[in-house]
Amino acid sequence: MTDRTLNIDTVSKAGQEVTVAGWIANRRDHGKLIFLDLRDHTGLLQVVVNPKVSADAHSTAEKLRSEFVVVIKGKVNDRPANMVKAELSTGTVELEATEINILSEAQTPPFELDETKDVNEETRLKYRYLDLRSPRMQNNLRIKHKTTSLVREYLDKKGFIEIETPLLTKTSPEGARDFLVPSRYNPGKFYALPQSPQQYKQLLMLAGFDRYYQMARCLRDEDTRRDRVLEHTQIDMEMSFVTEEEVRAIVEGMMIYVVESLGKKVLQKPFPVYTHEQAVQEFGADKFDLRTEKNPEVFAFAWVVDFPLFDYDQEEKKYTFAHNPFSAPKAEDVDKLLKGEDLGDLRAQQYDLVCNGLELGSGGVRISDPQVQRKVFEIMGLSPEQTEERFGHLIKAYEYGAPPHAGIAPGLDRLVMLLTNEEDIREVIAFPTTASGQTAVMDAPSPATEQQLKELHLKIDKPEIRNPKSETKSNT
């Protein structure tokens, strides 16, 4: 539509003829006059339909209902100063319609679209495309876009390049279950969807790219929470020839740039740094909120450093990685690690970024010595054969000249949650899954056809659905 004017641009076009397009948000009949609120992505515009101006437009307007899509021609008029609608960004003007064309009719939406927060989650996600028409959701996704643009701008200036890494890959442990994808060409074999691009970004450092980033999708089959979903996006970063402090300085600059560009305040600069031990002593946890008043406009960032290298798994009775198996021990702890001494006391060159009570991201200096890497896998209980089978590719790569490197991956969705003052991560994701893992709008997961299963050489062996009632009976 070459002659289309956006609602917001009518403000500077008083006296002119324009064509606007969008959705009917509201229709009010006042005697002969009909008032419409027309919504486009820039806001609402009041349209007046007067039968004396156009009898045709008026009879079309009588048929309009909420969410009809229309094109309206008319003249922009200034509203008298005492009638300016302060609540509308276009409140100083209104459009006097001369022609209305209906492009698409609409059924009555299942819920009101001006504020959808209280609508039940299942309904909201089933009709997510309607939910997303609400001003709050529009704003949330626009702030998310703005955030990624600012991040890209900042990292580009700092010499980072964005590189994509595969989604069909091999497991890379980040402490969650993998999502698996069966391979048609390789019966009985599976790809894993990445829990993070961790190994690829390390390989990119070995490949000589020096500074990498990616808005990376991470898929983790784990229980969802208000700040955790099955797939989330990380600002995944890795740098060569740097220390822990240099990585933190870059991330700090990036966070300040993003937050301040969006008009918010950073509480303390530089960000305060706590050792893991101090954080646990002072706050009883490794994430905390340093704000005295819970003002959402203020961002209280802090670093937590010196995490333990290993956690002891009480059930399995063995040590496992605390962050991921690629975190380097502190230089002074390497000897002990190689000797297998005091494993519970070893510290890692690992750091977390926290903000307003959320963990925004974790990162670390990576192991770049294959001997140390093998030892970590051994401590985790992998036999040399298992290590070879699962991580041989990575260890081998480190035998061809490996620069020291380190990185981090701040969670984009969590950052945007804070920037939009939302309590639930689903409020900043266009099409999230429900708490029980159902996708928005498209009803997945759903069964595969017989043909698909056959091609993939798969047979389904579903668990018996237990009947809770009969179980109670047999117990009594």
Ligand code: ASP
């Ligand atoms: N891959 C890590 C994570 O997903 C981040 C990192 O260490 O860079 O938490």
